[in-house]
Amino acid sequence: MKEIKEPTYWTSFEELHKDPSHLDGRTNEFADGADEVIKLEDMSGVSRRRFLALLGASAALAGTGCTNYRGHGKIVSWSKQPEGVVLGRPNFYASTCSGCEDACGVLVKTREGRPIKVDGNPEHPMNQGKICEKGQGSVLALYNPERIRKPMKSLGKDKGFQSLEWTQIDSEVQARLKALGTSRVAIVTNTVNSPSTARLLESYRSQFKADVFAYEQFSDSTRQKAWKLSHAQGSFPSIAWHKADLILGFESDFMSAGSERMKTVREIASRRSLDNGNHFTRIVLVEGDVSMTGANADIRHAISPVYHLDIVLGLLHEISVVRKLSDYGSNPSFLKLVSGMDLKSVSEKTGLDLASLTGLADDLVANRGKAIVHAGDLHSLNVHLAVNLLNAALGNQKLYETKQSKVQFFPVHSTQELKALSDALLAGIYSVVIHLDCNPVYDLPADLKYAEALGKVSTVITFAQLPSETTHLSHYVLPDNHDFESWGDYQNKEGIISLQQPVISAIYDTRQAEGCLLSWSTAKPYTQDLWHDFVRNRWEKEFYPGLKLSADFVSFWNSCLHDGVFQFAYKPSQLSPIIVEQTVSSVQKSQSTGFTLILRPSYSVGDGRFASNGWLQEMSHPISRVTWDNYVAVAPAVARKLKISSEDNVSIKVGEEKMILPALVQPGLNENTLVVEIGYGRQNSGVVATGVGFNANRFLKSSGGLSAHIYDGVELNKAVGSYTLASIQEHHQIDLKGPGILLEKLTDPHLRREIIRENSLTAHQADPQWLAKRQEFKKKHVFSIYEEEQKYPDVKWAMSIDQNKCNGCGICVVACSSENNIPVVGKDQIKRGRTMHWLRIDRYYSGKAETPKISFQPMLCQHCDNAPCENVCPVGATTHSPEGLNDMAYNRCVGTRYCANNCPYKVRRFNFYDFRSNFAKGHYYNEPMDLAMNPEVSVRSRGVMEKCSFCVQRIMDSRQEAKKAKVQFNGLGVTTACQDACPTEAIQFGNVNQPETNVAKAREHELNYHVLEELNVKPNVTYLARLRNSREEVKS
């Protein structure tokens, strides 16, 4: 066999075009600005003499003043010992996250009564022990120093607020509710998926003539609406992703957004492995944007969302009319809809080449009944309807599962549909508006004039944890409890109900919104137990009797609280057949011009409600790796035409709304498509969120777009100036090649890096030893500077990362920040290349800038056997443990940074500051942030180096437990935080000396490889090469 020609990998345009200044920069130890600490203008004006005098005086003062240097402070004991708390041991509580409508079960780890880490609840059938980055970040939200601590009343518009006591709020609000007269109450909330909250809101409906408006900026409401139209009944069912051999997505980012995300990625990952004789699933994505799912797709077609309807109709025409595989062909209105939609015309119209289109049709036909076609949440109703038709024509309903269909207590509106609310507010129908921890002033399209409408309302009450645009315009701002301080029950799937319990008592003078509403409607004084009693009573009176259990209610309730979730039997509804006529008649075709703008949710801060979370702001965009900002993504061809490059300002005009944003040239983007993330540009929302990025909600319109979040006819022009985006793309980068030398010319294996290894599935099946052969070539050239190999007879720790399963989501990064007390450094420091994440996800492109393939590679300390960092440390601060760990003793480190310089993987991080005090004037030093720290991990100070420790605190804990139990420590059951968080189980960790561990098996796998094996540093993190199930022929 001829040697496979390796694709050329690149991470930026500078690299692709071999910009000499960029390549020179690569050879520097630190990125520009990273090591520049001293700036003359920043320095104090104190003279040298005066400085020395002050130094001497303060030393003398310290010598005489601090006489009690022996004092170790006080030990403060409990007055009355709480039950079940052992000093130094964690307690775990099952609860529910209410961050989005998925309501995942969570397991909260508390130490001495304070929550320090969150993971998914393994008992929960939907998320099965995994939660998203927002859930991981909820610890930081609990301790956010900017949480509203006292109820406040407005002193008038823009005049600020005064703190009040709750009793006064109670009497004022209750008086308002009694004196409603003919006017009504509007309750505005995000999705309500708590049956008890729904009951409470129902009581407000009858008691106070209240109307409930539940809305979401991003939800599957369009898909549900399409389902109602084409199937007449029921709601969109769950998809059995693990049964799909082919997944065809249209602008569908099902791996990073949308409902049931944890279930989706878990099920897809189970089909992305060579093990268990599974057939690899094939993911095909047709999208304008370059989404995370697109990066993971086997085949990706960059087609503007405007043409997706045509492609679906073309496929319908091919399948029903040309190949006659469905009975639609006899339906005249269907024939009218698809007339002229043969593949050739579709190909000409959409720009998707005929071969790909035919291949797609062949794939769909070959996988009839085993494929799923999926349109994204952002797409228009028309595409969803057409996709429903296509799925039905192919018999793909077999993959729909009605047994876990969605439950909704109030219809969830899209933001556009809240026009009724703002019209009614303007008309003066409502005199009281209650916001339940939602932010409609920011979320709703500007043309609804919601802020103006609120001005007509005499009493605006907002329950909120954090200041926001909406609290700013409210008369009463009432601090709400965090999830971890709240009671509740949640149900968004048939047959599954989960409980939420407080794991810490309210830190401030806050109330749970539901409890407060209950105290107003029942005129009972508020207590922490009020809402608990309501929920429990409802369960006892209404839910428990219907279950006909033999256990008494108290044991039932306690066991549900313990498990956090309860599953019960019910009769699943039947899958209703598609109503072709009605579906067909609802599809409307449209024409479009100009650029198409996609407004998508931010990967990290969602629709903006998580914008106050520093961990999430600092988590990078999976593709562009930009942090702390949004931007407009433009295609390389457009950038060339407009003569712009990344970070140049451009102006976008959507209808009448014009905005200036920085551009980012995104390889692979469709050239008629622009993408802007929503969730940024918050105002009046505290130091973390305010002013980060640009408010793209201004582009939202209540009507007129292709869908709520896709607009056509957009104008794009170059604008003056530029804006710096804090991208970590070029930071801590492993040198792909020797400086300035082309890969092809290299003969020395030490300069042929081949960091990413991937192949097509067919090529792998033809020659499973392709990787081994390549490694063989490298192994021949290695040499060691050590005479003797170190032996690890007892335990040897290692990690294996499966790049087939890793989808680059970054949940592990946030989990690591939470577990290991990693500071938030802020945009300014990120720009200087001073990110502190111990674990980063490198993104590589390969191929052409227009159609790149995208690869992800989580990169962390490799705990090399022959660690190059260890033998350059002048003070022995980083040494090797007998179990193969590369230890780091912070107190020995003097900050020479030699280790970082000598690390080929660039995974060491230096504390250029005490970042907690440096970020936003010490924001994360404020009370009560110290409670968020993991007490098992040192908080690093300025001037020391740090890096991934393989969660050594967890290893030591497990080892100590084994020692206590007097058993031989075998390392089974030790997990790292990133491994626990990984929803696809791509990260495996364990003792390789135990042959039954996953990591030991992975090391024997035919796809196993080490990054930079030729250096012979013997890394203990190994990777499984990615296989792409593409249609390409094997090139030999």
Next chain:
Amino acid sequence: MDKQMLDYNIRVRLPIILVAVVVAYFATFFAGFKERNMVGYAPEQPIKFSHKLHAGDLGMDCRYCHTAAEKGRHAGVPSTDTCMNCHSVARADMPEIKKLKEYFDSNEPIPWVRIHKTPDFVYFNHSVHLASGIDCAQCHGDVAGMDVVQRTKPLSMGWCLECHRTPQEQLIEVTGPDNQKSAQLVRKHAGGQHCSACHR
């Protein structure tokens, strides 16, 4: 400065100053060694609790009050209600017990003055040491004989490692007549000596 003066400075004054500084440094270092180790530190406590009376004369087990010692990292000081198990009745009229009752009734924690403390970056675990057969007194001294608790060991890293390297002198399993032959046993029972054994 004339050349002669410079010469005098360099040849005479400078060496004198250097020697004086070095001597002063080492003198302070050794003289202050004990002081810095805090051996003998016996501060006054808010309640004059006598370990000698409770643990010595009455023979109470350490773990009756320091309940977490066997379970977790910290031994912990007892909650006030542990004291009140007995002292709600026993010696309720004594002035120190009245102080105790005041703390208990007002729900205020007793601000005990801390004597034994490892630095923040040291992750010492009581439970493992107890499980390995280390007696409380090996680190804390004969507390059962102290009216006022004082520190008897330096709790420094060198002091920790002394034991970790010589289990044959500390542990019953390893000591014994044939301990000369049991080099393997010594290695098996030696405490961790790598950085991450105590620092993370």
